[in-house]
Amino acid sequence: MEPLGSYKSIISARATDSRILKRSQDGGIVSAVFIYGLENNILDGVIVADKEENFKPVPKVVTTPEEVLEAAGTKYTVCPNLSVLKSAIREYGCERIGVVGTPCQIISLRKVLKYPVGFRHLVNKVALLLGIFCMENFPYMGMKTIVEELCGVKLEDVVKMDIGKGKFWVYTRWGDAKSIKLKKTHPYEQISCHVCTDYTAELADISTGSVGSPDGWSTVLIRSEKGEEIINKMIEEGYLETKPVDEGKFGLGILKKLALTKKEKNMKEIEHRKELGLPVPPKVC
Amino acid sequence: MTEVVNITPTTRHEGHAKLILEVDGEGIVSKAYYINTTPVRGFETMLVGRPAEFAPIAVMRICGICQTTHGIASCSAIEDAIGCEVPEDGLLLRELVGLGNRMHSHPLHHLLTLEDFIKPEEETLKIDTIKLIQRMRKVGQLIVDTVGGEGIHPPNIVIGGMRTNISERAKAKLYYALKQYEKDAYMMYEIYVELVERYLEEVGIPDLGSHDYPYIASHTTYGDRYAINWDGVVEIPPHRYYKDIKIAESTSVMIPLYEGVPAEGGPRARLVKFGNFRSGGSVMDINIARAKENLGAVYRAMEILDELDINGKTRTTPEYRDGFGIGVHEAPRATNTHFAEVGKDGRIKSYKIIAASTWNFPVVEKAIEGYPHQYAEVIMRAYDI
Numbered sequence: 001m002e003p004l005g006s007y008k009s010i011i012s013a014r015a016t017d018s019r020i021l022k023r024s025q026d027g028g029i030v031s032a033v034f035i036y037g038l039e040n041n042i043l044d045g046v047i048v049a050d051k052e053e054n055f056k057p058v059p060k061v062v063t064t065p066e067e068v069l070e071a072a073g074t075k076y077t078v079c080p081n082l083s084v085l086k087s088a089i090r091e092y093g094c095e096r097i098g099v100v101g102t103p104c105q106i107i108s109l110r111k112v113l114k115y116p117v118g119f120r121h122l123v124n125k126v127a128l129l130l131g132i133f134c135m136e137n138f139p140y141m142g143m144k145t146i147v148e149e150l151c152g153v154k155l156e157d158v159v160k161m162d163i164g165k166g167k168f169w170v171y172t173r174w175g176d177a178k179s180i181k182l183k184k185t186h187p188y189e190q191i192s193c194h195v196c197t198d199y200t201a202e203l204a205d206i207s208t209g210s211v212g213s214p215d216g217w218s219t220v221l222i223r224s225e226k227g228e229e230i231i232n233k234m235i236e237e238g239y240l241e242t243k244p245v246d247e248g249k250f251g252l253g254i255l256k257k258l259a260l261t262k263k264e265k266n267m268k269e270i271e272h273r274k275e276l277g278l279p280v281p282p283k284v285c
Numbered sequence: 286m287t288e289v290v291n292i293t294p295t296t297r298h299e300g301h302a303k304l305i306l307e308v309d310g311e312g313i314v315s316k317a318y319y320i321n322t323t324p325v326r327g328f329e330t331m332l333v334g335r336p337a338e339f340a341p342i343a344v345m346r347i348c349g350i351c352q353t354t355h356g357i358a359s360c361s362a363i364e365d366a367i368g369c370e371v372p373e374d375g376l377l378l379r380e381l382v383g384l385g386n387r388m389h390s391h392p393l394h395h396l397l398t399l400e401d402f403i404k405p406e407e408e409t410l411k412i413d414t415i416k417l418i419q420r421m422r423k424v425g426q427l428i429v430d431t432v433g434g435e436g437i438h439p440p441n442i443v444i445g446g447m448r449t450n451i452s453e454r455a456k457a458k459l460y461y462a463l464k465q466y467e468k469d470a471y472m473m474y475e476i477y478v479e480l481v482e483r484y485l486e487e488v489g490i491p492d493l494g495s496h497d498y499p500y501i502a503s504h505t506t507y508g509d510r511y512a513i514n515w516d517g518v519v520e521i522p523p524h525r526y527y528k529d530i531k532i533a534e535s536t537s538v539m540i541p542l543y544e545g546v547p548a549e550g551g552p553r554a555r556l557v558k559f560g561n562f563r564s565g566g567s568v569m570d571i572n573i574a575r576a577k578e579n580l581g582a583v584y585r586a587m588e589i590l591d592e593l594d595i596n597g598k599t600r601t602t603p604e605y606r607d608g609f610g611i612g613v614h615e616a617p618r619a620t621n622t623h624f625a626e627v628g629k630d631g632r633i634k635s636y637k638i639i640a641a642s643t644w645n646f647p648v649v650e651k652a653i654e655g656y657p658h659q660y661a662e663v664i665m666r667a668y669d670i
Contacts, residue, residue: 087434087449090430
């Protein structure tokens with residue numbers, strides 16, 4: 001089993017723009033790519049996961065770098081990004097849209113592009129798919145329970161959430177950091193995530209996530225020519241600084257290990273559900 | 286001696302119907318029946334007891350071509366019933382989405398009638414005209430896509446206004462599309478006037494399909510419930526309209542009457558009432574009026590884009606109360622009228638629709654009568670129902 005899917009190259013990178021780094025989860029790759037795309041007419045609209053009060057995620061079509069910045073950062077809860085796909089090409093009149101999504105959203109979007117039933121005029125208007133690494137996700141109430149009950153922090157005080165070093169971290173606007181062991185969050189996961197075998201958004205043009213790179217940097221998997229072209233241009237023009245990915249145990253090693261863990265663990269769950277006669281997803285990755 | 290000519294089904298028009306013609310010894314139609322064979326679907330009954338928000342979504346499904354107009358008429362009937370004021374930008378967008386629909390439906394109609402006027406040897410003209418028609422329809426559909434959120438059964442038409450505004454980019458896109466449409470609509474108009482005039486000349490009946498029934502129209506580009514005398518509007522069962530019970534039982538429409546008689550709605554009616562278009566002429570005038578309306582639509586659409594504030598509010602949240610309301614929208618084919626009674630629980634108490642095309646059913650019959658039977662379908666197609 002190839003843990004990371006097919007890709008052209010893999011690097012560690014981070015945005016050079018301090019405005020991005022200030023707001024982003026790790027290396028700010030998604031924000032940087034979208035901003036670069038919008039500023040250079042490669043994209044004319046992007047679909048992002050923004051948040052309202054209390055970390056309530058809202059999918060949005062945005063058309064300016066400022067709005068992209070506004071939406072930066074991981075939400076750790078489901079955000080139905082694909083629900084605004086049609087708005088992007090209808091009311092917003094976009095022709096070259098970029099979409100960021102979790103692996104499942106990227107798979108769905110690829111399927112939409114392949115079989116665009118109910119998505120007239122969409123196919124040639126999706127210009128770039130950015131995937132983010134994802135082990136599992138939490139429904140909103142699950143996330144709320146983790147933050148408020150397990151970590152003891154009011155959602156309205158939260159400025160950032162993170163998963164790292166085996167823990168779920170919550171940072172408050174008062175400067176505190178609370179954490180709980182990741183193990184404790186398992187009961188609050190979406191059960192649909194347990195039959196997903198895609199950790200690194202294998203069908204995206206570019207996939208990114210923190211795993212495999214040092215703090216403040218992101219690992220970037222460049223998968224398609226389109227993805228390669230935009231990343232190369234960004235490096236050339238100084239939008240990204242890069243370094244070779246750490247091939248060792250705490251770099252590529254851990255990324256591959258986690259990707260493989262997700263595949264193996266969830267394949268077991270799929271087999272288990274099959275035995276019970278329950279529906280399972282078709283093999284896509 | 287009277288002979289009966291049956292044309293079943295009638296072709297190249299929107300809908301399902303048949304013509305039964307009583308023809309005299311000289312081939313002239315003495316009595317015409319235009320029978321609607323679309324099965325009864327019961328939209329009016331289906332809505333009773335359902336949430337009002339469901340009404341526009343459901344009634345849009347009455348038709349796959351002029352769905353927009355049903356959505357608009359339905360929303361405005363319910364808004365009238367509960368006294369809900371739509372913000373100005375919402376109204377502009379609604380008018381625009383309706384015009385987008387007209388700007389695609391009218392050229393589609395040209396496509397259906399084209400075959401009547403063009404000669405087999407005019408292959409190039411035919412292909413060019415069809416290309417022109419398709420280009421125009423694309424613009425119409427682009428407007429509905431952009432403003433309505435979807436080209437067919439647009440979900441943005443909601444009670445209280447429009448679900449969302451459009452972006453600056455979208456507005457610019459529509460502007461350039463309209464500029465193209467403007468040119469195309471002029472070309473289309475010229476082609477159609479020429480074709481229709483030549484056709485009438487060759488047929489040798491300059492007043493083919495004329496009738497002296499009144500016109501019904503409320504507005505040129507949108508709809509105005511105050512322009513119609515509602516006391517004069519009735520819809521009677523076909524049993525009371527047709528003497529022949531068999532005919533009455535075979536049609537699936539009610540017969541709408543205005544001031545006691547059938548009334549023609551649609552492009553000619555609008556242009557006669559609000560312009561200086563010739564009234565009482567050949568039914569072929571409707572085809573010309575339709576081509577003319579494309580121009581009216583494109584200019585109004587451009588004006589709307591100018592007036593529209595893309596940051597403006599497009600919707601108010603409806604507050605339900607007991608009431609009865611009327612919604613009127615000038616559909617491509619005639620005046621679309623919806624009547625809704627709503628309860629304070631936000632549910633539909635009763636609902637009634639006189640769909641645009643329905644107005645013209647009895648008029649088609651009158652227009653066919655008195656002319657040679659071989660032109661019956663051409664006359665019917667001028668109304669396209």
